Amino acid sequence: MSTMPILPNYINGQWCTSTNATEYLDVINPATAEILAQVPLSPASEVNQAVAAAVAAFATWRRTPPTERVQYLFKLKNLLEEDFADLARTITRECGKTLAESQGEMRRAIENVEVACGIPMMMQGTNLEDIAKGIDEMMIRQPLGVAAVICPFNFPGMIPFWFLPYAIATGNTYIVKPSEKVPLTMQKIFHLLDKTGLPKGVINLVNGGKEAVDAILDHPQIKAISFVGSTPVAKYIYSRAAANGKRVQCQGGAKNPLIVLPDADIEMTTRIAADSAFGCAGQRCLAASIAITVADARNSFTEAIAATAKNRVVGNGLDKGVEMGPVIDVRSKTRIEGLIQQGVEEGANLLVDGRKAQISGYEQGNFIRPTILENVNPAGEIARTEIFGPVLSLIHLDSIEDAIALVNSGQYGNMACLFTSSGAAARKFRYEAEAGNIGINIGVAAPMAFFPFSGWKESFFGDLHGQSHHAVEFFTQTKVVVERWPSNWSRQF
Numbered sequence: 495m496s497t498m499p500i501l502p503n504y505i506n507g508q509w510c511t512s513t514n515a516t517e518y519l520d521v522i523n524p525a526t527a528e529i530l531a532q533v534p535l536s537p538a539s540e541v542n543q544a545v546a547a548a549v550a551a552f553a554t555w556r557r558t559p560p561t562e563r564v565q566y567l568f569k570l571k572n573l574l575e576e577d578f579a580d581l582a583r584t585i586t587r588e589c590g591k592t593l594a595e596s597q598g599e600m601r602r603a604i605e606n607v608e609v610a611c612g613i614p615m616m617m618q619g620t621n622l623e624d625i626a627k628g629i630d631e632m633m634i635r636q637p638l639g640v641a642a643v644i645c646p647f648n649f650p651g652m653i654p655f656w657f658l659p660y661a662i663a664t665g666n667t668y669i670v671k672p673s674e675k676v677p678l679t680m681q682k683i684f685h686l687l688d689k690t691g692l693p694k695g696v697i698n699l700v701n702g703g704k705e706a707v708d709a710i711l712d713h714p715q716i717k718a719i720s721f722v723g724s725t726p727v728a729k730y731i732y733s734r735a736a737a738n739g740k741r742v743q744c745q746g747g748a749k750n751p752l753i754v755l756p757d758a759d760i761e762m763t764t765r766i767a768a769d770s771a772f773g774c775a776g777q778r779c780l781a782a783s784i785a786i787t788v789a790d791a792r793n794s795f796t797e798a799i800a801a802t803a804k805n806r807v808v809g810n811g812l813d814k815g816v817e818m819g820p821v822i823d824v825r826s827k828t829r830i831e832g833l834i835q836q837g838v839e840e841g842a843n844l845l846v847d848g849r850k851a852q853i854s855g856y857e858q859g860n861f862i863r864p865t866i867l868e869n870v871n872p873a874g875e876i877a878r879t880e881i882f883g884p885v886l887s888l889i890h891l892d893s894i895e896d897a898i899a900l901v902n903s904g905q906y907g908n909m910a911c912l913f914t915s916s917g918a919a920a921r922k923f924r925y926e927a928e929a930g931n932i933g934i935n936i937g938v939a940a941p942m943a944f945f946p947f948s949g950w951k952e953s954f955f956g957d958l959h960g961q962s963h964h965a966v967e968f969f970t971q972t973k974v975v976v977e978r979w980p981s982n983w984s985r986q987f
């Protein structure tokens with residue numbers, strides 16, 4: 495029997511141990527293999543308790559003026575700043591990315607709190623006097639009720655914040671289901687949410703896996719669901735939640751291409767492309783996975799990116815000087831190494847082989863060094879499958895037209911990037927590329943909190959995205975009121 499702490503849920507303003515979980519998973523530091531805690535796979539009954547608390551809280555919370563609701567977010571912003579260093583360390587310990595990457599992640603989380611503090615402006619409706627003589631019409635936004643988010647492992651601090659601040663600022667009550675692989679960061683953040691004094695039931699945390707997710711999808715009193723994760727699960731969640739009549743937005747997987755034109759600044763392009771492909775060990779939904787070199791860009795970029803990949807410092811993300819951490823778990827490492835082998839079998843040249851990485855002092859960690867496959871078959875599995883590891887595939891083509899055609903032939907549409915010094919080429923690419931987030935001389939085109947986090951094709955299911963005005967629209971329903979107040983009625987003056 496493990497002596498590890500079992501992580502509690504947070505329901506109705508109380509920390510509570512899952513009493514009915516039948517299974518507990520180890521939370522493992524991917525750099526050291528140290529077991530950090532145990533997470534319960536909470537059953538449906540505990541999701542139901544969270545929903546009941548959220549339903550009860552909604553009655554009062556929706557009547558709390560938006561100006562008062564955002565006061566809790568101002569407090570949260572300050573608490574997140576105070577605990578910034580600790581939160582970043584927690585992300586690195588459970589998720590593996592470098593401390594600098596974790597700090598960047600928390601900065602993005604806080605940015606969403608800051609934007610949601612503007613809800614008294616952002617939630618406003620519209621109106622028009624005299625749509626007919628003496629008749630006025632207005633459109634107001636009202637909250638939906640209880641909403642929930644189901645999160646992936648790769649950004650345990652940031653991704654819940656694409657939704658949570660907007661959900662509660664607009665008057666909804668909320669349930670967070672973190673990834674069972676990285677539940678520690680949300681534990682810490684819920685301690686801070688608790689400190690803000692938010693009324694009980696407004697925010698709830700339920701740890702779990704599939705059973706908890708299915709309970710969320712089927713619960714008649716949950717009105718809206720946000721999901722971020724892999725595409726097969728996104729499709730499942732989108733269809734099941736929609737069939738249950740819920741509002742739903744699902745962000746899925748990706749296979750992000752970047753194009754390098756011959757007129758690109760190769761030194762800058764290489765640095766940015768390496769950060770995109772190998773940052774967070776390739777476990778970003780906005781990681782570059784394919785680099786398409788056009789014409790003469792081929793030799794210079796190939797040589798430079800290979801050298802950069804070989805020199806990248808890999809290790810425990812908490813250690814100074816480390817530029818890339820491990821992948822999340824052993825299963826993931828085995829899968830990624832299998833895909834590298836498959837690339838070779840499909841005819842690619844393994845220019846830089848990052849398998850069999852041994853990091854001194856961290857022999858149990860899930861490390862793969864940066865890997866580059868050259869001459870990847872554009873029609874093969876490796877050019878199509880999301881690898882979600884530090885692997886960059888190189889494909890050489892003769893024209894920008896061919897490169898854009900290849901970009902647009904993929905099933906995903908999360909991000910596409912172009913490196914060039916030509917404004918005309920940049921405009922052509924921005925206009926024609928089929929992806930929701932476009933980078934021009936940018937390798938990770940992650941929208942700031944005041945823009946929606948877009949995504950097209952099989953990278954997104956729904957219409958309204960996370961962050962900014964899209965989040966405000968997602969978490970509110972519009973009501974249109976048409977009024978007539980004849981001037982001769984009940985006049986007292």
Ligand code: NAD
Binds near residue numbers: 647673674748
């Ligand atoms: P995942 O799909 O395995 O898990 C995501 C969540 O779904 C977890 O909370 C998990 O408990 C739950 N889940 C998993 N299988 C389920 C099932 N069968 N039924 C019900 N629930 C289930 O994703 P992951 O491995 O945690 O995250 C990596 C994926 O997320 C990658 O594909 C990545 O591209 C994607 N991602 C996308 C974005 C984006 O903005 N598009 C952002 C981050 C991550």
